[in-house]
Amino acid sequence: MSQSALAPIQPAFEEDALIPPHGGTLKDLYLPQADADALKQRSASLPALDLNTRQLCDLELLLNGAFSPLEGFLGEADYRRVVDELRLADGTLWPIPITLDVSEEFAASLSAGSEIALRDIQGVPLAVLEVQDIYRPDLVHEAQQVFGTVDRAHPGVAELLERTRPVYLGGRLRGIQSPVHYDFAELRDTPRHLREWFAANGWSRIVAFQTRNPMHRAHRELTLRAAQKVGAKLLIQPSVGRTKPGDVDHYTRVRCYRALLPQYPADSAKLSLLPLAMRMGGPREAIWHAIIRKNYGASHFIVGRDHAGPGNDSSGKPFYGPFEAQQLLERYQAELGIQVVPFPAMVYAANRDTYVPATEVAADDDVRDISGTQLRRHLHEGSEIPSWFSFPEVVRILRERHPAQAPRGFALFFTGLSGAGKSTIAQALVAQLLEHTSRAVTVLDGDEVRKHLSRGLGFSREDRAANVTRIGYVASEIVRHGGIAVCAPIAPYADARADARSLVEAHGDFIEIHVATALEVCEARDRKGLYAQARAGKIAHFTGISDPYEVPEQPELRVDGDGAVPAVLAGHILDLLRKRGLLAV
Numbered sequence: 001m002s003q004s005a006l007a008p009i010q011p012a013f014e015e016d017a018l019i020p021p022h023g024g025t026l027k028d029l030y031l032p033q034a035d036a037d038a039l040k041q042r043s044a045s046l047p048a049l050d051l052n053t054r055q056l057c058d059l060e061l062l063l064n065g066a067f068s069p070l071e072g073f074l075g076e077a078d079y080r081r082v083v084d085e086l087r088l089a090d091g092t093l094w095p096i097p098i099t100l101d102v103s104e105e106f107a108a109s110l111s112a113g114s115e116i117a118l119r120d121i122q123g124v125p126l127a128v129l130e131v132q133d134i135y136r137p138d139l140v141h142e143a144q145q146v147f148g149t150v151d152r153a154h155p156g157v158a159e160l161l162e163r164t165r166p167v168y169l170g171g172r173l174r175g176i177q178s179p180v181h182y183d184f185a186e187l188r189d190t191p192r193h194l195r196e197w198f199a200a201n202g203w204s205r206i207v208a209f210q211t212r213n214p215m216h217r218a219h220r221e222l223t224l225r226a227a228q229k230v231g232a233k234l235l236i237q238p239s240v241g242r243t244k245p246g247d248v249d250h251y252t253r254v255r256c257y258r259a260l261l262p263q264y265p266a267d268s269a270k271l272s273l274l275p276l277a278m279r280m281g282g283p284r285e286a287i288w289h290a291i292i293r294k295n296y297g298a299s300h301f302i303v304g305r306d307h308a309g310p311g312n313d314s315s316g317k318p319f320y321g322p323f324e325a326q327q328l329l330e331r332y333q334a335e336l337g338i339q340v341v342p343f344p345a346m347v348y349a350a351n352r353d354t355y356v357p358a359t360e361v362a363a364d365d366d367v368r369d370i371s372g373t374q375l376r377r378h379l380h381e382g383s384e385i386p387s388w389f390s391f392p393e394v395v396r397i398l399r400e401r402h403p404a405q406a407p408r409g410f411a412l413f414f415t416g417l418s419g420a421g422k423s424t425i426a427q428a429l430v431a432q433l434l435e436h437t438s439r440a441v442t443v444l445d446g447d448e449v450r451k452h453l454s455r456g457l458g459f460s461r462e463d464r465a466a467n468v469t470r471i472g473y474v475a476s477e478i479v480r481h482g483g484i485a486v487c488a489p490i491a492p493y494a495d496a497r498a499d500a501r502s503l504v505e506a507h508g509d510f511i512e513i514h515v516a517t518a519l520e521v522c523e524a525r526d527r528k529g530l531y532a533q534a535r536a537g538k539i540a541h542f543t544g545i546s547d548p549y550e551v552p553e554q555p556e557l558r559v560d561g562d563g564a565v566p567a568v569l570a571g572h573i574l575d576l577l578r579k580r581g582l583l584a585v
């Protein structure tokens with residue numbers, strides 16, 4: 001890898017001209033203004049779909065041509081070939097399925113030729129999809145082929161298997177208006193705008209850098225060297241759509257990138273934000289990233305160690321090898337067009353006070369590095385972050401966002417049968433917590449939530465999912481502000497629990513506690529007399545009797561709700577919280 005990284009790299013197109021887009025033509029799916037206005041009027045009477053964050057990001061990049069040559073969400077023939085062979089039906093290289101998932105009920109109201117209005121979260125119509133294909137994907141097969149695994153520890157797999165709806169709609173898009181962004185509007189470019197900017201500024205050799213993390217000295221060294229090596233200008237194009245759960249939020253990152261820009265020579269680097277919903281698909285995702293950058297006009301693309309890596313699998317091993325992405329890209333280099341610039345990690349050699357590629361470290365070098373986890377610890381503890389690691393301007397922004405010793409918010413999410421002991425253990429736990437800390441704690445108990453937040457909801461699968469998602473949403477806001485949310489619904493369905501988890505994990509820890517009390521015990525307790533009524537058929541869909549309870553596969557903790565008194569069980573939970581560094585006491 002490193003050897004080929006040092007070989008001279010030549011572009012496969014004429015100097016001075018910008019690289020042609022993928023497939024030859026840069027798509028622009030927006031209608032002219034008058035047609036867009038007319039379609040907007042008409043869209044009010046069409047069936048409407050309010051898009052989630054991923055779908056919205058995909059839509060934006062489809063409409064503005066970043067996903068050229070795609071002209072809409074994939075139909076079945078394209079989808080199958082992309083999943084199995086990384087190609088569209090016509091043979092064009094395309095590694096990641098761009099699909100529109102909907103519920104069975106919504107799909108049942110459509111047929112080929114139907115039009116649907118695609119709207120943002122506020123209900124603003126952005127585009128109309130002319131449905132050409134309605135098909136049911138094999139999501140397990142998709143996960144296996146695209147991500148190489150069905151392990152739900154992979155965020156892309158978890159999304160596919162736990163949050164993707166069962167029917168895909170394929171078809172062409174007509175754009176009404178682009179999604180509105182109120183943040184960093186001046187840093188958001190369409191491929192056409194960026195290409196125009198490059199042309200106007202005489203940039204034709206451009207090396208693009210993708211990132212989802214704050215950039216420090218190592219990143220600056222890497223990008224500078226890559227640009228020098230290929231004699232190109234630098235495009236820093238971070239993903240700001242949706243990245244890996246737990247990442248530094250994009251507001252903070254963009255402030256860091258802006259603070260870093262003056263560290264590059266004048267007129268050598270441009271910052272532009274990419275509203276991409278990452279899948280953390282490693283090698284396949286790297287090809288996708290390269291194609292997108294090509295559409296934005298970059299002639300070269302930096303691929304470092306563990307590009308778009310999802311971390312470790314459930315057994316603690318990395319999902320992909322550190323250079324697998326570079327290897328896959330090399331295989332497709334000829335038809336990609338954009339030149340891949342593989343780069344080893346840059347590390348700091350303290351004895352030479354300089355950064356060197358990891359492959360050029362000498363035997364007597366005193367190599368230093370700080371991992372993301374170590375950096376988080378430094379921030380949390382307020383300890384010194386060495387100046388060789390980052391720039392003071394960047395550190396200042398990170399410290400402001402993550403003040404030292406500020407408590408991290410977290411949610412405790414109890415789940416289990418009615419009568420398992422969720423509320424009782426939760427109460428014992430809250431009492432023990434409040435005896436020791438003055439942190440803000442909010443209890444979201446099943447029964448109680450149903451009196452206000454979820455009033456009017458019943459016990460159908462949909463209503464239970466809505467109830468649990470609402471609890472997850474409120475918990476996520478509590479956690480975002482550094483509080484402790486204690487939730488205790490039955491939450492019998494794995495997908496609804498996963499939903500709550502992903503809402504909370506965007507801001508802090510989600511500790512799922514399965515109160516695994518045997519049904520016979522719960523029934524014998526029958527504190528509210530509900531089991532007797534359920535057995536007598538007076539209550540329908542009663543969990544454990546006439547309705548399912550899906551046992552959590554990998555909760556953070558499983559307690560036997562009949563194995564000890566509630567205070568002791570609560571004590572085990574406190575121990576876990578201390579071990580995870582969530583409680584100082």
Ligand SMILES: Nc1ncnc2c1ncn2[C@@H]1O[C@H](COP(=O)(O)OS(=O)(=O)O)[C@@H](OP(=O)(O)O)[C@H]1O
Nearest residue numbers: 418419446459464467489490491492540541542543
């Ligand atoms: N059909 C049926 N199934 C299960 N439970 C029922 C039902 N009807 C009423 N109840 C009472 O409602 C409480 C469960 O509400 P939850 O909001 O926790 O349930 S869920 O998470 O939405 O499935 C539950 O409270 P807990 O006993 O505290 O769990 C019951 O008292």
Ligand SMILES: Nc1ncnc2c1ncn2[C@@H]1O[C@H](COP(=O)(O)OP(=O)(O)O)[C@@H](O)[C@H]1O
Nearest residue numbers: 418419420421422423424525527561564565566
């Ligand atoms: N660890 C335990 N040991 C013995 N009884 C328990 C225990 N936890 C709960 N109980 C009793 O079981 C009943 C149901 O508990 P509750 O907390 O209301 O369950 P849930 O909230 O899961 O429906 C209550 O009468 C409670 O006192």
